[in-house]
Amino acid sequence: MTTLHLSERSAVEIRKDFPILARPTVRGKRLVYLDSAATSQKPNSVIDALDAYYREYNANIHRGVYEIAARATEAFENARARVARFIGCSPGELVWTRNATEAINLVAYSWGNANVGPGDAILLTEMEHHSNLVPWQLLANRTGATLRFIPIDERGELVLDGLDDLLDGCKLLAIAHVGNTLGTIAPLERIVPRARAAGALVLVDGAQAAPHLPVDVSALDCDFYAFSAHKMLGPTGIGALYAKRAILEAMPPFLSGGDMIRTVEYGRSTFNDPPWKFEAGTSNIAGAIGFGVAVDYLADVGLGWIREHEKRITGVALERLAALERTGLHVYGPKDPDRIGGVISFNLGDVHAHDVASILDTEGVCIRAGHHCTMPLMDKMGWHATARASFYLYNDEDDVEALVRALEKAARIFKL
Amino acid sequence: MDDFYRDYILDHYRNPRNFGHLEAPTVTAEDLNPLCGDRIRMELLVDADGTVKDVRFSGKGCAISQASASMLTENVRGKSLEAVAKLTKEAVLENVGIGISPTRMKCAMLGLRVLKSAAIGSLAAWPDEE
Structure with missing residues (x-):
């Protein structure tokens, strides 16, 4: 990371309040938690x-x-x-x-x-x-x-x-x-x-x-x-x-x-x-x-700050994921951080979302894969399953980078 | 888990064997994994002696569910329905190799569940393959 924005400094501070984020995974990787839309992590005070x-x-x-x-x-x-x-x-x-x-x-x-x-x-x-x-x-x-x-x-x-x-x-x-x-x-x-x-x-x-x-x-x-x-x-x-x-x-x-x-x-x-x-x-x-x-x-922390922080991280993620289009990565939904709430659904080429999630898991990156309890929407859109990354106040650009690197690994394994 | 995605698994995923439908199957079965929506259908052509003459599978899902189902169908022709019904989880794992994590075991076993229920004629008669 070359530039350190205020929100990144704050996200780094915020992470210290969440003990689970300091615990490495079984494989010794940093826990990169991108599934807050399923459930969020909990701060010490709670x-x-x-x-x-x-x-x-x-x-x-x-x-x-x-x-x-x-x-x-x-x-x-x-x-x-x-x-x-x-x-x-x-x-x-x-x-x-x-x-x-x-x-x-x-x-x-x-x-x-x-x-x-x-x-x-x-x-x-x-x-x-x-x-x-x-x-x-x-x-x-x-x-x-x-x-x-x-x-x-x-x-x-x-x-x-x-x-x-x-x-x-x-x-x-x-x-x-x-x-x-x-x-x-x-x-x-x-x-x-x-x-x-x-x-x-x-x-x-x-x-x-x-x-x-x-x-x-x-x-x-x-x-x-x-x-x-x-x-x-x-x-x-x-x-x-x-x-x-x-x-x-x-x-x-x-x-x-x-x-x-x-x-x-x-x-x-x-x-x-x-x-x-x-x-x-x-x-x-x-x-x-x-x-x-x-x-x-x-x-x-302030909901205004949280919203701005998530918009920025989501914008960075959309940009970085767009660079993976050459591997067949496709992002669904509005691609404007102003229009979405820190949630990005995507698929990687012909790789099933569950396989993407399994490979990301080996890198400590936690995302969700499947129908996300919206089966009629998936049917309407003609998607069997999607991978979904979601962001919260404790996520920062390092998490986006970890996501991108893990997706590159998945693309390599599947020879995309 | 990344050990799992070997070339032969990817090959079965992208070029599934015995994929499609039989013109006049003797028995069929279908099931899905409600958690992730993976779906598999098995169709068998069985002769009067109860020997499997032909097999097709169809479905949609992850590499683990589709490749393990594809590999299963390669070992079915010539087997009796009794033998198909007695296929074990271990046999499937031997086929697909190492590295299936507990969270993905249901994917790997979906094809077996469906194949066995086609052979037995009752999905409910078989306990969970967890």
Whole structure:
């Protein structure tokens, strides 16, 4: 590396907070982690927070009167307030879930069963992850509703020409903020007002956006926003659903049992206020606390910086990968760092993506290969599988170089 | 793992043997690896004695799944269905050579799974080849 930009110095500093990135692979290679779109690595502060909860104040929340129970409850609700602030909502509008998938299922069952009926339509896009497709297929099966799709063109961009027709008669638009396979950023500022005008509610799958872009749900003007902690430096098994307060008030419970009730008799029950109405059973207390610490870390670095850093690294990667075209390397999706969220899908000649990933693994380079849980998109594009590299705040130009060198090795092995 | 991608593997990947379809197969089977979408179909022509007279495979997937399936089909003609049903994981690994990592074992065994289920006539009757 000849020039050292500010962001590279900072990425180097950031890497020191992530213990796993300092551990060599079994083959003694530096770990080059380019699969943050699947799950991110965790900084010390998050790992320490989980450890501290279990070592120092492990207790169930909300009803314990003793000191550590009070401390656990305070930490749990304090984390809710921080995650809520992180996306610009109030704590009373943030429901803990296991992950973005569960958040979407919560809406599909609770809101969907109560509000969607025969003849209604739900509008999705052709780039959705299975998590924002299958729950709506099941809802359509239950209710007799139909699904519609905003098309994606061969460049990986959403086609908005027929949007108003597609929205006509729609109860809900459910759309990924950032596509997980091609990294396409949905132009929500153009789409959401038109959904509003058509009378549809809007659910945004933010699993690939909340970790990488500044998100303000009130500015987005969406009704629901779903995201997962583990893709944004937090632990697995915890995620969140934002929903507008009035909608949460009107929604019937989803899962039921302890903690979500106000009174219970043998024959009937009344329910707690949101968000607790949707949090049956003991929550992932450590996970929620860790999630709070994770968003603190992200806010401290700054989402604006993270976005600019990823744009720069993605730009460098697109440039370096373009130089590999002579070996048959082909990049899919929008090739403009302004248009994508730090995700690059590609194939190398006639080498299957799994073989590419296996060879990269021997060089310590971790990427994903396959259908990325977007099988309909792959079918539409006519791709059997793609390799996908994704970037985050701890990646730098050295990681891009390692990716390129490993791809050159794969090309040599396959005689491309 | 990079040891695995030897010339004969690449040759089977790019020039698969017995690839395509039989006009009138006696038995067929197809399966996919849902994790990665690799897919293989096996078609057998079996005579009245239960001897395999001809074989074709088709499918899409990584070099490991396609080359191991291709190599399998080279050793099937003249075998009885019972013998095909008794083919082992070890026999496949002997064919393809060293270096299959645990994460790719399912790819290497996909062809065997499908071939055996064609011979046996029931995919569910066979335990996972992990």
